[in-house]
Amino acid sequence: GSSAEPQVRLQFYRDPPSGSEQLDTVQNLCLARLRLLKAVEEVGQDMIKGSKEYMERLKMKLGKLDLGASLLTTSGVHVDGLRFREEIRRDVLSHFLLRLAMCRTEDQRRWFITQETDLFRLRFQLEQNADRSRSSRFSAVAAFLSANGIHFDSLSDAERSDLAPELLAATPGIGSDAELATVAFYRAHFTEALDLVRSRRVYLRDGFAYVPETGVVSMATTRFRAHLSHQLAVACRALPYLGEDARLVPLLGAIAKNLSGDEWTAKSGGPAGVVLSGQVDQLAKTSFPPCMQHLHSSLRRDHHLRHFGRLQYGLFLKGIGMPLEEALKFWRGAFAGKVDGDKFAKEYAYGIRYNYGKEGKRADFSPYSCVRIITTNQPGQGDSHGCPFRHCGADLLAQRLQAAGISQDQAQGILTRAKDSQYQLACRDYFRAVHKLSSDHEVSINHPNQYYEESRALLLGNGQQQQSARAPVRVTKVKAAPAATAAGSQAAESDWLDETIDQEMSQVDLSAYEA
Amino acid sequence: TMCAELLPEELATYYKRLYPTHLMVQWLSYRSPAYFANREFSMTLHDDIYLRFLSYNYESEFRGALLDRRPEKIDIGAVYSCRPRDRATVSGGAFQAKEKELVIDIDLTDYDGVRLCCSDARVCSKCWLFMRIAVQVLDRALRCDFGFRHLLWVYSGRRGIHCWICDRTARQLSANARTAVIEYLSLVRRPGDKQPQQGQQQPPKCHPSVAAAADAIRRQFDDLVRQQDLFGTEDRTRALLAQLPEDLRSVADTAVASWLADPTPIRP
Secondary structure, three states: OOOOOOOOOOOOOOOOOOOOOHHHHHHHHHHHHHHHHHHHHHHHHOOOOOOOEEEEEEEEHHHHOOOOHHHHHHOOOOOOOOHHHHHHHHHHHHHHHHHHHOOOOOOHHHHHHHHHHHHHHHHHHHHHHHHHHHHOOOOOHHHHHHHOOOOOOOOOOHHHHHHHHHHHOOOOOOOOOOHOOOOOOEEEEHHOOOHHHHHHOOEOOOOOOEHHHHHHHHHHHHHHHHHHHHHHHHHHHHHHHHOOOHHHHHHHHHHHHHHOOOOOOOOOOOOOOOOOOOHHHHHHHHHHHHHHHHHHHHHHHHOOOHHHHHHHHHHHHHHHHHHHHHHHHHHHHOOOOOHHHHHHHHHHHHHHHHHHOOOOOOOOOOOOOOOHHOOOOOOOOOOOOOHHHHHHHHHHHHHHHHOOOHHHHHHHHHHHHHOOOOOHHHHHHHHHOOOOOOOOOOOOOOHHHHHHHHHHHHHHOOOOOEEEEOOOOOOOOOOOOOOOOOOOOOOOOOOOOOOOHHHHOOOOOOOOHHH | OOOOOOHHHHHHHHHHHHHHHHHHHHHOOOOHHHHHOOOOEEOOOOOHHHEEEEEEOHHHHHHHHHHHHHOOOOEEEEEEEEHHHHHHOOOHHHHHEEEOOEEEEHHHHHOOOOOOOOOOOOOOOOOHHHHHHHHHHHHEEEEHHOOOOOOOEEEEOOOEEEEEEOOHHHHHOOOHHHHHHHOOOOOOOOOOOOOOOOOOOOOOOOOHHHHHHHHHHHHHHHHHHHHOOOOHHHHHHHHHHHOOOOOHHHHHHHHHHHHHOOOOOOOO
16 A cells, blocks of 8 residues: 555464465475574574573574565565565465474474564564654554554553552562653453563562563563464364375475474384383483483482472383383382382372373373473472473582583583573583583484483494484375374364373374374 | 271262262352363272263262262363263364363472471371461462452362362463463572572562562461471571572571571560
8 A cells, every 4th residue: 555654564473375386485485484493493592582692693693594584674664565565475474384384293383382482572572672763653563463453451640650569569670660650551361461470570460460561572472372372273183184285295294304303203213122120220320311310319219209200200211112011110119118019009000001101091102302391390399300400509410510420621511501591502511521522522412312312322332323313304205195083183282281181182193194 | 097998888978978969060060061061070999990081961970970989089170172971972183171270289298398297198287387378378369469269278188288279260271371370379499599580670679479478478487486496406497598599598697697696585
C-alpha cells in the first residue's frame, strides 16, 4: 500500500505460507535456517543469554549468514516492496518447513523451540531499540502485537501508585519512587509472564503479575514459545499424513538427522559388547563422565540413590550396554546393606524394569543428554544427580578436579568455564585433561554416553576416529509409507506435564520413517 | 515400629466402612461425571501388582472396584482426553493427558539436615513444627500470590504432607507453568548456588513474597530454636551456618564468633 508507516517484519508464525516452491529452494531454505539456529545455539552456549555481549555477538554472527541479515533488519529500514515480500516469505517459509523437520522427537522439538524463541527474543529487542530511537511515533512492537491479537493491560497512574511499595520491592532495576513513576506497568495473568515469575522478578498478587515495560519482551516471548510448542505438537500428529509426498519426507528426515548428529542415539555407534555389573567400578574410574562418576560414588558410599539419581544413572548404564538382568543385579548389590532383597523387589525393581521398557507403557527411554541434565530436575539437598559443573559449588568442584589428578592450571581453566556457565565446554576440558590429550584435540561433549564412548575408543586404542558428530547429510530414500496405525504411534504431545507421565508422553513412534 | 502388612480382610472392611468414596468421587468429578470418567487411577494390590490406566464411569463402579481389588495404595492420575480404559480404541495422538491438579509434596526428610530430634521416617511433635511453618508459608503464597483458592492439604501417611491445588487454572497449567510456580516458591540457596541477579541496587531488595515468608517464619522461630536446641552446641551452630551461601560467609562467621563468646538464652 501507499501507507507511510513501515511494514512489520517480526513474525509470530501464525499462518502457514501457501504457494509452491522448487524442491531445491525448499532444501536451501531449510538448511539456511538450520545454520542460523545452530549459530543461535552456539552463541547461547558461550555467553550469558540476554547480556550485551550476547546480543552483539549474535548480531555479528547472524549478520554474516544467508537469511540472517534479513531477519535482523528491523521494521523501520526501508527496502523496496518486492524485496521486502521476498524476505518475509523466506523467513516464514523456512520456519514452517523446519517445523515439519523438527517435530518428530521430543529432543528435536525442544531444541527447535529453544533456538527459535531465543531468535525471536533478539529480534523483538532489536525492534524495541529501534522504536525508542525512531523520531516518528510509529512503534513496530505495538504494530506487531496488535496484528497478532496480543494485548497487555496497562496500569493507570493511580493503580501504580497504590501498589508502589510492592512494585518497588519486587521489580529489579527500579531504585526509587521517582523512577517508578516513569515506568509503565502491565497487569497480566501469571501464566503470561512465566520467565519473570520463575525468577521472582515481578510482583504477584492474586494470580496476576505486575510487569514493567522491560518485561514486555518476556511476555511476548512466553506467548511465542507456548504457541510454537503447541503448533509443533499439531504438526507431529499431522506428519503421518504427509506420507504421500515421497520427496518431502526424506528431505525433512535428512535435515533432522543433520542436526541429530550431535545427539547420541542408541542405534548409532552403540558400544560393542555387554557391560556386566562387576565391571562398573573399574569403568567408572576410567571412562565415566564426572556426573556419572559422582552418582556412582554416592551410590557406593550411601548404598542408595534418590529417584532422579537412579533415573539419570540407570538410563546411562543402559546406554553403555548393561542389559536388564545385569542392571537388577547391579542395583540390588549396590543397595545391599541398606535395602534387603524383599524391599528391593518391592520398591526398586519395578522402576528398573520400567526404564528398560518392560513395564507400563513399555517405551524405550533414552539416557539423558547434557542439555537435559543441566536444565531439568535441579538437584536439591541430598541429591547426587545433575551436572557437577553446573550444580556443584566452586570449592567442591576444585576438590573433585584435584582428586581426579588434574593439574592446577587445567583445573583453573575448567573452573573458569564452569563459572561462566559453559558447562559442556568445562566437561570437554575435563575429558581432555583426564585422558591426557592436547587442548586442540577435537571433541565436543553433548551426552554422557558419548563421553563414555569417546573414552572407550581412546583407551581401547581404537585407531579410527569415532564417527564425527557432524557427519555430512545423507538423503535416504523412503518408500511411501502407510499412515501410522493406532498400535504403532502412541500418545504424542501435550504442553502439559506431570513428571511421572512425561516419559510416557514424549515418545512418538514413527518407525515407518526410519528408512 | 512400622505397621504390619494389611490383611485383605482388613482392607475390605476399610473400603466398606471407612473410605470416603462418595466424597472422593464428588471431589474428582468437579461437577462433571464425564470428567470423572476420564480420570486415571492406578492401584497397587497385594503382592505388588500394579495396575495403571484404570477408570470408572460411576461412583458405584469405583466403589465396586475398591471392594473387589482392595488396593494397598491408590494413585490419582490425570484426566485424559478419553476414558483411560478405552485408550486402545482411539488413534495414537488422540489419547493424552489433559488436566491434572498441581500437587506439592513436603517431606520431613528434606529437613534431616536441621532437625535434630528425628531422622528418616521418624516424626515427632517437635520437628512437626518445621512442617507447620512450611504449610503456613506455602498456603499464604499459593493463595495471596497465585490466587489459588481450592487447596487440599493432606497428611501423606508417613512423614509428609501433600497440597493438592485444585483450581481449574491450576489443573490446566502447562508443564512450563508448573515448574515456574515451583521455582518462584523456591528460596533455599545452598553453597555454590549462584547469586541471583540483583543489579546495582542499594539497598538490596527483598521481594514481598520473601518478606511475607520471613514474617511467618519469624513468628515461630524462637519456638523452633528452643525445641530443636539449634544453637546449643558449637558444632551444631557451625554446621548450621555452614549451609548458608558463600556471600553470607563473613556475616555468618561474625555471628558465630559473637554467639559463642556470649550465648545468651533467648528472652521469652
